[in-house]
Amino acid sequence: MAEASNSDTGKENPTFKIRRLEISDKRKGYMELLGQLTVTGSLTDEEFDRRFQEISSYGDDHLICVIEDESSGKIAATGSVVIEKKFLRSCGKVGHIEDVVVDSEFRGKHLGKRVVEFLTDHSREMGCYKVILDCSVEKKVFYEKCGMLNRGIQMSKYFD
Amino acid sequence: MAEASNSDTGKENPTFKIRRLEISDKRKGYMELLGQLTVTGSLTDEEFDRRFQEISSYGDDHLICVIEDESSGKIAATGSVVIEKKFLRSCGKVGHIEDVVVDSEFRGKHLGKRVVEFLTDHSREMGCYKVILDCSVEKKVFYEKCGMLNRGIQMSKYFD
Numbered sequence: 160m161a162e163a164s165n166s167d168t169g170k171e172n173p174t175f176k177i178r179r180l181e182i183s184d185k186r187k188g189y190m191e192l193l194g195q196l197t198v199t200g201s202l203t204d205e206e207f208d209r210r211f212q213e214i215s216s217y218g219d220d221h222l223i224c225v226i227e228d229e230s231s232g233k234i235a236a237t238g239s240v241v242i243e244k245k246f247l248r249s250c251g252k253v254g255h256i257e258d259v260v261v262d263s264e265f266r267g268k269h270l271g272k273r274v275v276e277f278l279t280d281h282s283r284e285m286g287c288y289k290v291i292l293d294c295s296v297e298k299k300v301f302y303e304k305c306g307m308l309n310r311g312i313q314m315s316k317y318f319d
Numbered sequence: 320m321a322e323a324s325n326s327d328t329g330k331e332n333p334t335f336k337i338r339r340l341e342i343s344d345k346r347k348g349y350m351e352l353l354g355q356l357t358v359t360g361s362l363t364d365e366e367f368d369r370r371f372q373e374i375s376s377y378g379d380d381h382l383i384c385v386i387e388d389e390s391s392g393k394i395a396a397t398g399s400v401v402i403e404k405k406f407l408r409s410c411g412k413v414g415h416i417e418d419v420v421v422d423s424e425f426r427g428k429h430l431g432k433r434v435v436e437f438l439t440d441h442s443r444e445m446g447c448y449k450v451i452l453d454c455s456v457e458k459k460v461f462y463e464k465c466g467m468l469n470r471g472i473q474m475s476k477y478f479d
Contacts, residue, residue, distance in 0.1 A: 193407045200409030210410045221404075243401050243417065244381075247353045249360030250370045255415060257403065283478050291453065291475040299472060307474035312459060314467040315451040318443050 173230040175270060177277050180223040180237070182211050187234045188262075189225065196260040219285060220244075224277050226270050235265040238274040242285050254282025256292035275305040333390040335430060337437050340383040340397070342371050347394045348422075349385065356420040379445060380404075384437050386430050395425040398434035402445050414442025416452035435465040 180189070185207045193199050214221050219242070226236040238259035245251050256278050261271045282290040293313040294302060303309075340349065345367045353359050374381050379402070386396040398419035405411050416438050421431045442450040453473040454462060463469075 190406065197407055199407045200411075202406070202409060206410055207406065210404060210406055213404055239405075241401065241403050241415075243415070244370060244373055245399075245418065246350065246362070246367065246370055247357055247359045247418065249362060250366055251360075253417075255401075255403070257413075258405065258407065279476060287478065289475055289477045291473060293451065293453065293471045293473055295471050299474070302474040305476075307476045309472050310475045311453045311455050311473040312469050313451060313453055313471040313473055314459070314462040315449055315470045316439060316465075316467045317449045318447065 173228050175226050175235060175265075175268070175273075176229055177224060177226045177273055180211075180225050182208060184225055184227075184234055187227065187232055189234045189237065192234050192237055192260060192262050193258065195263060196258060219281070222278070222281050224274060224281075226273060228265065233262070236261040236270040236274050238271075238278050240278040240282055240290070242282065242287065248288055252282075252285060252287040254278065254285065254287045254290035256282075256290060259292070271301065272305055275302070279305070333388050335386050335395060335425075335428070335433070336389055337384060337386045337433055340371070340385050342368060344385055344387075344394055347387065347392055349394045349397065352394050352397055352420060352422050353418065355423060356418060379441070382438070382441050384434060384441075386433060388425065393422070396421040396430040396434050398431075398438050400438040400442055400450070402442065402447065408448050412442075412445060412447040414438065414445065414447045414450035416442075416450060419452075431461065432465055435462070439465070 185204065190199050190202060214223065221241050223239040224237065225234045228235045239257045241255045241257065243253045243255060245253065256275065259271060259274055279290050292302070299309055345364065350359050350362060374383065381401050383399040384397065385394045388395045399417045401415045401417065403413045403415060405413065416435065419431060419434055439450050452462070459469055
């Protein structure tokens with residue numbers, strides 16, 4: 160039976176659990192996943208832990224979420240959001256979504272959409288009046304499916 | 320003499336001083352200036368002070384700068400930058416520039432460029448590998464003059 164066979168491999172109905180990044184996720188392929196997005200560079204455990212604590216110190220104002228494939232214990236997707244506090248719009252807040260990436264092994268399972276929705280929901284709960292992100296033109300259709308609209312351009316300057 | 324006449328008005332060589340936002344800047348037209356950018360809503364002094372303290376608690380990770388016209392004591396321009404801490408790029412940082420605006424009375428004096436340079440310099444000193452911002456297509460040429468390049472698009476979702 161095909162079903163039994165799938166079940167035997169432990170790959171049937173993998174449970175994708177979405178949650179906040181934990182310090183132990185470095186051992187679950189978190190950095191390798193970020194490496195599918197851009198350059199990660201080398202990072203000691205101490206450097207990872209220090210940055211984790213720095214980000215954690217912001218509490219709900221800087222949330223990194225991950226989706227763990229519980230059948231393999233591997234981090235399958237991630238994204239983050241920084242809550243910016245403003246004076247305008249009656250002391251409004253804005254959620255800046257960053258670094259959304261889905262492991263190539265797990266694409267086509269709508270995990271990216273789940274990450275964006277999680278970060279969007281968090282921003283709404285934090286009282287933000289909007290959530291924004293920057294992406295390449297190729298990603299426009301994906302983010303439209305997440306309920307977002309293209310409203311401007313991104314400018315950037317890289318330092319040496 | 321034209322020179323003497325200009326001098327008499329006190330408008331000759333106004334000294335534009337760039338510095339961090341101070342809590343007393345609410346009385347110097349800071350909110351009215353933001354109102355030239357977008358909706359500010361009404362804000363009591365207590366609400367302003369509370370948000371000022373919240374932002375100040377981030378120290379150098381959230382800097383709001385202003386340019387004061389010292390001859391009139393009026394805030395002529397402003398802009399802010401949020402420093403985001405990442406894991407990628409060897410625990411890299413990114414400066415997010417926000418809410419750059421120059422009072423209509425003081426345009427054409429390169430104050431916007433001074434604001435962007437101030438925020439860019441701060442980001443570099445904070446160890447960022449890049450500085451980014453979102454703007455309308457119409458502002459592209461201005462930000463190119465500030466040394467930035469268009470590298471993507473902005474997507475956004477507004478909450479009700």
